[in-house]
Amino acid sequence: MPCRSRSDPVNEISAPRIRAIRHRLLAWFGGAKRDLPWRQTSDPYAIWLSEAMLQQTQVATVIPYYHRFLQRFPTVRDLAAADLDAVLELWAGLGYYARARNLHRAAQAVVEQHAGRFPRTADGLRGLPGVGDYTAGAIASIAFGERAAVVDGNVARVFSRLFCIRENLQGGPGRDRLWRIAEKLVPADRPGDFNQALMELGATVCLPKNGAMCLTCPLKSQCGAFAAGRVADLPVKKIKTPVKDELHVVAAIVDSRNRWLVIQRPTEGLWGGLWELPTMVAKSSAARIDTASQAEMLADRLVDRDIEINSRPFCDITHQLTHRTVRFVGHVCRMVGRPVSARHSAKESDVVIPKRRWLPIREINAIGISTAMRKVLESLVTINGTHVRKRLSRSP
Ligand code: SF4
Incomplete structure (x- = not known):
């Protein structure tokens, strides 16, 4: 036949x-x-x-x-x-x-x-x-x-x-x-x-x-x-969908006394319902983006304290989705000045504010985060002398 x-x-x-x-x-x-x-x-x-x-x-x-x-x-x-x-x-x-x-x-x-x-x-x-x-x-x-x-x-x-x-x-x-x-x-x-x-x-x-x-x-x-x-x-090859332009995303580690701010994404859409470091789509698609300023702006919107930003990125990685490459550039932002308010205190914040939590590094691995966000976190070798990669992998 x-x-x-x-x-x-x-x-x-x-x-x-x-x-x-x-x-x-x-x-x-x-x-x-x-x-x-x-x-x-x-x-x-x-x-x-x-x-x-x-x-x-x-x-x-x-x-x-x-x-x-x-x-x-x-x-x-x-x-x-x-x-x-x-x-x-x-x-x-x-x-x-x-x-x-x-x-x-x-x-x-x-x-x-x-x-x-x-x-x-x-x-x-x-x-x-x-x-x-x-x-x-x-x-x-x-x-x-x-x-x-x-x-x-x-x-x-x-x-x-x-x-x-x-x-x-x-x-x-x-x-x-x-x-x-x-x-x-x-x-x-x-x-x-x-x-x-x-x-x-x-x-x-x-x-x-x-x-x-x-x-x-x-x-x-x-x-x-x-x-x-x-x-x-056979089967006849389908025409490949061209990969869209790279999407630039700025991520921020917002650090308060060795606890990091994590945000839950909206339920629908990409990585819906998962937790992540604060992120935003970079404001410019130009080759040179001032990622440090944008990370500072992002952190500033989320916490009510002055921010001290490390202008040197802790990560610059790409993650491939089916039709899109996402480039993550991350900066460490430390809260400075007065002690954190009750709203963000380490003791209460995990349960008081929905959709955001302050977690010790070792606990971030135990919540639902995407593979892309795990790559971002693991690209940070040291912060405050803490070996993050080791801590993440040791966690349950
Ligand atoms: S392996 Fe596939 S192509 Fe080859 S004889 Fe079997 S059904 Fe046909």
Whole structure:
């Protein structure tokens, strides 16, 4: 079945071919599947958690987070009852924090609207915050045995090669075609295993670019791209979104008696709900920005004391986001003059003022901060003779 001039129409995929794909894939999966912790359970909560964590994140990175999360929040009720801060703390380092916020909101919806039980169908699951077609299909098929389809990046790559799909797979007709194929292929018997087998094939055998290991692939006899020698051409590469201009951010360590001011970001948006040193987008995009003055201005807005600024930056680092490079330049600002007021006293400030806290350095690591902010903090080797990097890494 070589690649034809047009992609295989979905309704022309023959019944014998469907049977062969199902049979070969399931037989292969039985012997080749990786022993992953979320494959030891049929608990929809644990499966949902793993699916949320695995979006955009490698399996090896996810495993320790998955264990820690389940240890701290063993059930959906535990997660629903938790503070968002505690959830974000556990999520810190995984990135894409909207996933953690959605998990928390969806857990509350399961408890409040479904008496703590997950909806058992893909349609029902789609009503939960952050649960889209893919996640709904994965939970419904794996946890509840519903004949529901899944299409993720791995499945899309496998289908594009098996069925010679050359369209853009991100949206429009290409995406629709993928879903229609997935719905046609998924069997009523063992739909969860079948879906996992497809994803496993994409993750371990039908690899991107020139990485496909076709000679060991259980589907090579069914594969249009393999028959036509077109594997490396599929899927058709998407046009890359150009990286936007660098964003300059000024960060300030506002130091009061070896406690640093940290601010909670707004819940929505980039790094939403996480804690960070005070930051502001630099006022000029010119190559030379007076970052020291801007850090002083930033600190001045936040505290009611004179500020002594160190004009030499303690950090000048870049952090790459998907479509943007963020450059952080940080300065140390010390409060001088009269003792700090009660509003900012070390004793009371942690609880009195919401969204801002004064913390000893070693405690900053224990709250939810982004990977970018961790890089900023770790770039500061010494301040006041304190070895910050060591303190951060020693913290729980
Ligand atoms: S034969 Fe090659 S291209 Fe086709 S599904 Fe298998 S690994 Fe992918």
